[in-house]
Amino acid sequence: MSIVTTSAGQAEGGALERGGASGLADVVETVLDKGVVIDAQVTVGVVGIPLVEINARVVVASIETYxxxxxMTDRLDITPKEGGGLSGLVGDVTGAARQVTSGLGQTVGEAGGAVRELGGTAGELGRTAAGTVNEATGRRPERPRRRRDEGR
Amino acid sequence: MAEETGLFIYGIVPSDVEPTPDAEGVGSPAGEVVAIRYDDLAALVSEVGLEEPMGRPADLTAYETLLDGTAAVAPVLPVRFGTVVTGPDAVEDLLAAHRDEFAAALAELEDRLQYTVHGRFDERAMLGGFLAENPDAAALAQQVRGRPEAESREQRIRLGEMISQGVELRREAENAALIDALTPYAVAHVARPPSSELDAVNVAFLVAGDAEEDFIRTVEDFAEQRRELIRMRLLGPLAAYDFVGAHQLAE
Known part of the structure; x- marks a missing residue:
């Protein structure tokens, strides 16, 4: 039925990145708090099990976000063309590095800027590592078959 | 093996679905996935220890891999991650009690798959563009630039709020444009909440098999038109996680 390959990556030069959910963040966002809920109150035999707590919700309008x-505006002009920013290390596959000239002054507290960059890098590395571990353990088993398909 | 066990339920499928012998379930070691049948329905399940904490990255990945793989060949209703019952009898009871709802929901998903379109603003393109169009914000940005947060906090919050509102407006516009562009090729859509402050679009679409090619081509065009501003990703085909919900079991 599916005509689409699920291999990660994108077509040569394309702007769209393709693939299944890869990396833990995608998986969490895709599956958590979804699906049919079977209510233990109405259905006999449902067992409570210990669930590792995962909080996927992000508040996007808060003082912290502001x-x-x-x-981010601080580092607008000082971020190196490649490898910087939010998505550098996790693989910004959209290709060409983009630069935006904001027209703002170049004066920047260099020490402050450097510290921020380091912080950002550490965060990205952490996330990349988590993704890698995940991929290492997440082997892709063969898909279930459908009996009907064989007769089609 | 004195530990008590239960059955972890992945999803509900038509009874002709057969897990492959190497399908790996949740838990460590990974449980063997089997189908428990009732009438024309089946539940995909695997045995888990009741004391074992569930929800490690490998568990979530196994759950999704199994459901997405199943969705590629048959309709499947994902059951919420972490649903465990006492044993095969409880699974049969569950299928029997909700047989008609499950069957109807599966019929709706026949030959339909979910795709999630997710886009994130490029930080520099987004902010550069915003500051270029908003002189007040640009002036504020220049004032706080390089100054420690402690002594520019008020201004930073004001600047950040302006940007946040700008991003929010842009996000709404981009989501609307995406839904507009894809509505002809999708059976249904669900807007998902943003997963980061730089989220540009995040929408799940239910797509019929014969519309898949057009759908994907349209997403590609959408991405191409915005390649400088948004890093676009297409996740899928997936099981229809966003198109089944609690309401389906409402008594």
Whole structure:
């Protein structure tokens, strides 16, 4: 039925990145709090099991977000063309490095800028590592078959 | 093996679905996935220890891999991650009690798959563009630039709020444009909440098999038109996680 390959990556030069959910963040966002809920109150035999707590919700309008945005403007002109920013290390596959000239002054507290960059890098590395571990353990088993398909 | 076990339920499928012997379930070691049948329905399940904490990255990945793989060959209703019952009898009871709802929901998903379109604004393109169009914000940005947060906090919050509102407006516009562009090729859509402050679009679409090619081509065009501003990703085909819900079991 499916005509689409699920291999990660994108067509040569294309702007769209393709693939199944890869990396833990995608998986969490795709599956958590979804699906049919079977209510233990109505259905006999449902067992409570210990679930590892995962909080996928992000609040996008908060003081913290505001400060983060302000900090982004700090590094607008100083981020190196490649490898910087939010998505550098996780693989910004959209290809060409993009640069935006904001027209703002270049004066920047260099020490402050450097510290921020380091912080960002550490965060990205952490996330990349998590993704890698995940991929290492997440082997893709063969898909279930459908009996009907064989007769089609 | 004195530990008590239960059955972890992945999803509900038509009874002709057969897990392959190497399908790996949740848990460590990975449980063997089997189908428990009732009438024309089946539940995909695997045995888990009741004391074992569930929800490690490998568990979530196994759950999704199994459901997405199943969705590629047959309709499947994902059951919420973490649903465990006492044993085969409880699974049969569950299928029997909700047989008609499950069957109807599966019929709706026949030959339909979910795709999630997710896009994230390029930080520099988004902010650069915003500041270029908003002189007040640009002036504020220049004032706080390089100054420690402690002494520019008020201004930073004001600047950040302006940007946040700008991003929000842009996000709404981009989501609307995406839904507009894809509505002809999708059976249904669900807007998903943004997963980061730089989220540009995040929408799940239910797509019929014969519309898949057009759908994907349209997403590609959408991405191409925005390649400088948005990093676009297409996740899928997936099981229809966003198109089944609690309401389906409402008594």
């Amino acid at each position: 400060l983060k945005f302000a900090e």
